[in-house]
Amino acid sequence: MKIALLYFSGTGVTAKFASDIASGFLKTEHSVDLLRIKRKSTFDLTDYDLFGIGAPAYSYRAPRIVTRILRKLDFKGKPFFVFSTSGGVPGNTLWNLYMAVYRKAGLFLGSIEGFGTTNIKSWMPKLSDTKRKLGGLTNHDCEMAQQFHEIIMGRLNRWQKKPDKGEMKSIIPDANLGYYIWAGFFTWRFEMAFYAGIKFLDKEKCNSCKLCATRICPSGAITLKRNNMPRFNEFLCVGCSGCMNLCPKDAIWTFRSKNHQQYDLYKEYILKS
Ligand SMILES: Cc1cc2nc3c(=O)[nH]c(=O)nc-3n(C[C@H](O)[C@H](O)[C@H](O)COP(=O)(O)O)c2cc1C
Incomplete structure (x- = not known):
């Protein structure tokens, strides 16, 4: 079976979670x-037999940049599941996906x-060492993700033979009106301002590696100047804080992040994508 895991990830927590889910499926041949979703991503999904779709919670919902892209994709009537990571209050994220x-x-x-807990750079130092290593995920979360393929393949095999309408209905994610209302207040502008804030570049540290613009930023908010140093477009920024968390030289900072240690475990997941 050919499986596609489409996910959005700013700083790599959802990327790590997706990779754990994938490792379970890979064990079973x-x-x-x-596939990491970015602004303006398009994917040809024709050859896939099963889809996993994942995103972090952004202001109690799936980021709008993700749902907008998902609505345009053609999943060819193939089976799917959804996954998310959050700082503990996911709201309607799974329902939105x-x-x-x-x-x-x-x-x-x-x-x-x-x-x-959240992966925001300025909040990471508040975590215990073990939690920081997993970007806020617990070992239990990762183990569950690695075993998730058993539930998915079990249901697929069972329901293809004999659909169980009651059970099928019971697993649909819940929607909560209260979170809908809250999420309506939190626009991208709020997310950008609150979670990331205006970004600055430490020109002394920047080595013009271009990673922030070409590999890290999922929202197309970073372009390159002639000298290959980044230019930030705060209007496109969704506040994921990936750039300041993952800059190899720690050259990007905001008033919230200054003087905090760098969070770098998930570089590998984002830079691989
Ligand atoms: C803009 C923004 C909004 C967020 N909103 C929420 C939220 O409403 N509830 C929550 O539990 N966590 C929230 N978080 C935390 C993220 O969901 C959490 O850190 C997630 O694991 C990040 O995944 P990523 O590294 O793949 O981007 C928010 C984070 C950001 C950057």
């Missing part, structure tokens, strides 16, 4: 492609959440 694709996809097979 399926092939898995990890489910709603964005269920019309074009087929059988819904379930959902999984990784709860941790």
Whole structure:
């Protein structure tokens, strides 16, 4: 079976979670492609038999940049599941992901959440060492993700033979009106301002490696100047804080992040994508 895990990730926590889910499927001789969603991404999904769709919670919902792209993709009526990571209050994130694709996809097979704490650079030092290593996810979250393929493949095999309407309905993620209302207040502008803030560049530290613009930023908010140093477009920024968390030279800072240690474990997940 060919599986696509489409995920959005700013600083790598959801990327790590997706990679754990993938490792479970890979043990059972399926092939898995990890596809990171960015602004204006398009994917050809024709060859895939199963989809996993994941995103972090942004202001109690799935980031709008993600749901907008998902709505445009064609999932060819194939089965799917959803996953998310959050700082502990995911709100309607799983529901938003489910709603964005269920019309074009087929059988819904379930959902999984990784709860941790936020990966924002200025908040990381408040975590214990073990939690910081996993970007806020717990060991339990990662183990659950690695075993998630058993639930998914079990349901797929069972329901393809004999659909169980009651069970199928019971696994659809819940929607909460209260979070809908809250999420309505938190626009991208608020997210950018509160979670990341205006970004500055330490020109002494920047080595013009271009990673922030070409590999890290998922929202197209960083372009390059002639000298290959980044220029920030705060209007496109979604506040993921990936650039300041993952800059190899720690050259990007905001008033919130200054003087805090760098969070770098997930460089490998984002830079691989
Ligand atoms: C802009 C923004 C908004 C967030 N909103 C929420 C939220 O409403 N609830 C929550 O539990 N965590 C929230 N978080 C925390 C993220 O969901 C959490 O850190 C997630 O694991 C980040 O995943 P990533 O590294 O893949 O981007 C928010 C983080 C950011 C950057």
